[in-house]
Amino acid sequence: MTPSDLFFSALQSLRSNTMRSVLTALGIIIGVGAVITIVAIGAGAQANVEKVIEQIGSNMLTISPGQARDGGAAQGAASRPTLTAEDANAMKTVPGVTAVAPEVRGPVQVILGNQRTNAVGITEDYFTVRGWKMSRGRNFEDWEIDAGEKIVILGSTVAEKVFPGSDPLGQIIRLDRVPFTVMGVTAAKGQSSFGQNQDDVIFVPLKTAQQRLLGGRLIKPDSVQQIAVLGRIPKELDIIERDLAELLRDRHAIVPGRADDFMIRNTAEIFQARAGVVDVMTLLLTAIASVSLLVGGIGIMNIMLVSVTERTREIGVRMAIGASRSDVMMQFLIEALALSMIGGIIGIVLGMVCAQLTAHFAGWPLRIEVSSILLAVGFSAAVGIFFGYYPARKAARLDPIEALRYA
Amino acid sequence: MSRNGTAVVQTIDLRKEYRMGTNVVNALAGVSVRIETGEFVAVMGPSGSGKTTFMNLLGCLDRPSSGKYLFEGHEVSAYDHTDLARLRNQKIGFVFQNFNLLPRITALDNVALPLAYGKLPRSERRTRAAKALEEVGLGDRMDHRPVQLSGGQQQRVAIARAIVGSPSLILADEPTGALDTKTGVEIMGILQTLNDRGITIVLVTHEHDIAEHAGRVLTFRDGRMIRDEKGMGRRAGAPAPQGQPHLVAVAGH
Numbered sequence A: 001m002t003p004s005d006l007f008f009s010a011l012q013s014l015r016s017n018t019m020r021s022v023l024t025a026l027g028i029i030i031g032v033g034a035v036i037t038i039v040a041i042g043a044g045a046q047a048n049v050e051k052v053i054e055q056i057g058s059n060m061l062t063i064s065p066g067q068a069r070d071g072g073a074a075q076g077a078a079s080r081p082t083l084t085a086e087d088a089n090a091m092k093t094v095p096g097v098t099a100v101a102p103e104v105r106g107p108v109q110v111i112l113g114n115q116r117t118n119a120v121g122i123t124e125d126y127f128t129v130r131g132w133k134m135s136r137g138r139n140f141e142d143w144e145i146d147a148g149e150k151i152v153i154l155g156s157t158v159a160e161k162v163f164p165g166s167d168p169l170g171q172i173i174r175l176d177r178v179p180f181t182v183m184g185v186t187a188a189k190g191q192s193s194f195g196q197n198q199d200d201v202i203f204v205p206l207k208t209a210q211q212r213l214l215g216g217r218l219i220k221p222d223s224v225q226q227i228a229v230l231g232r233i234p235k236e237l238d239i240i241e242r243d244l245a246e247l248l249r250d251r252h253a254i255v256p257g258r259a260d261d262f263m264i265r266n267t268a269e270i271f272q273a274r275a276g277v278v279d280v281m282t283l284l285l286t287a288i289a290s291v292s293l294l295v296g297g298i299g300i301m302n303i304m305l306v307s308v309t310e311r312t313r314e315i316g317v318r319m320a321i322g323a324s325r326s327d328v329m330m331q332f333l334i335e336a337l338a339l340s341m342i343g344g345i346i347g348i349v350l351g352m353v354c355a356q357l358t359a360h361f362a363g364w365p366l367r368i369e370v371s372s373i374l375l376a377v378g379f380s381a382a383v384g385i386f387f388g389y390y391p392a393r394k395a396a397r398l399d400p401i402e403a404l405r406y407a
Numbered sequence B: 001m002s003r004n005g006t007a008v009v010q011t012i013d014l015r016k017e018y019r020m021g022t023n024v025v026n027a028l029a030g031v032s033v034r035i036e037t038g039e040f041v042a043v044m045g046p047s048g049s050g051k052t053t054f055m056n057l058l059g060c061l062d063r064p065s066s067g068k069y070l071f072e073g074h075e076v077s078a079y080d081h082t083d084l085a086r087l088r089n090q091k092i093g094f095v096f097q098n099f100n101l102l103p104r105i106t107a108l109d110n111v112a113l114p115l116a117y118g119k120l121p122r123s124e125r126r127t128r129a130a131k132a133l134e135e136v137g138l139g140d141r142m143d144h145r146p147v148q149l150s151g152g153q154q155q156r157v158a159i160a161r162a163i164v165g166s167p168s169l170i171l172a173d174e175p176t177g178a179l180d181t182k183t184g185v186e187i188m189g190i191l192q193t194l195n196d197r198g199i200t201i202v203l204v205t206h207e208h209d210i211a212e213h214a215g216r217v218l219t220f221r222d223g224r225m226i227r228d229e230k231g232m233g234r235r236a237g238a239p240a241p242q243g244q245p246h247l248v249a250v251a252g253h
Helices: A003-015 A018-056 A085-091 A126-130 A142-147 A156-162 A206-213 A234-251 A267-310 A312-320 A325-362 A370-396 A400-405 B051-058 B081-091 B107-117 B122-135 B151-163 B181-196 B247-251
Strands: A060-065 A097-110 A115-122 A134-137 A151-154 A172-175 A178-186 A201-205 A226-231 A262-266 B009-020 B023-035 B040-044 B066-071 B092-095 B169-173 B200-204 B216-221 B224-230
Touching (some): A003 A325, A018 A267, A018 A370, A060 A267, A085 A206, A226 A234, A267 A325, A312 A325, A325 B081, B040 B181, B122 B151, B181 B200
Parallel strands (some): A151 A178, B092 B169, B169 B200
Antiparallel strands (some): A097 A226, A134 A178
């Protein structure tokens, strides 16, 4: 019997009992389909996280006013305005720091068009640090920020809403009744990882925001809500973080033994931790789906045992006309293998469709890895051989005389 | 018939014991027989006489407990499973009472099956299987499945399967047992034709008129061969479509 003989004979035999074959393969189909889907979803989520990290930059630290403690009770972040523009300036001297971007943020009313949006007070470095690009016009210049000029850069959503179909550059826009001149428009950035529209925003020079727009809400006139710091290379971030903490403790006159009044976070690390959770979940779900493969394999073994019994006489005839034990063994092994492989292939197709649908609705990139397909094929083959072995051996060990006498 | 040449089958004190709990059953209690090339031998005896055990041993489906079995001069008692399978494939053709065709494949594929185990290329298998089917007069039924064929036709397919590998020995176990008398006579005619061409045939039957086709009748009882009658000749009027029914003439080569 050549391999192709065995293969066609196996297909023939499976086809002669179509319903049974389909039901038996179903266990493998579901198992493989589930594994492919879960791995693809996990990879998609991973890719999504990577995209976010790429957006926020992997060598960025953010510093926010830290938890103030009141008799031991934490009062939550930003409960005390401990950070100032001066702190931000001082940070520029820390070795390895390439850019520092302090910011204040608050809601403002846009008179023209009567919209509410967020105003963000920034310095020149902000766009570099946060990964924004200009689509039109220009960035603020140092002197404009220092002078507290009444100029703005519009987020793309605001630009479209307030100046539909016209060029906003040089136009006057009133924020809380204060007139500002539009200097530029940023390129669209899309949704944040939390689903907010990041382009619904107006940028103003930091000093202007502090003094003219959000002054009333700031506890100290030059306080900032957050400072983003860009390091030269990701590897140095740990050292920079330590140096920054030292600098701030020094500047804020915190005596040793007392807690920091600021918080330094490595944002990329947070997302990486999130990605780690996704990895663990993927692994867990894959393990659960693999159980289905195992159950499917047992189903194959069961049906193959039934098949061997039903075809006892056929086995006897085959042996009488010259089939050796290994011929019979191969026949049933190939049959089990064909069953599991066909199930595996259908499962792969099913899994890819499910992954596609999930990616489509979740809005993240579809990532079906070749390795997971190869793994699924290999695994279903292994299941077929492993669970087909015992029935095949049973068939091969039949006594031809007994088998021929079998009614 | 010469006693000096190599016999197709030679058994020397062939024994087979079965263990049934504490009892030992002597299914075959020492049988010595020699069957020459070209012989047509009938094996008779009541059930439990050991004739089936004898046939199973001749067909290399089983191995003796003791004694010797020489097939074409080779001692096969010591062969392992694989060697026995190859011997059955190359040298022995089986014809069963209930045909034992594989139900899901065509007559042609059934006949070609032994050649598949003989590892012949597919095209040659088909050619030779078609030729064998034509020899038994079923050239026009090649693509039929067993259920689409009558009992006699199924048995002819089975005979074609037995001869397709050009075996030295055909073992037929009650080949007419499941057929009506007329069809049975046809089947015996085909077997005789094959015998006329020099193929050795050993046939189990309990019908005397079937046994009369054979040139030699071995009678078994209680695990022993109690009679070995030769020269009975063929029953007058039995169909012998071609060749001369002279066993001696064929046995020479």
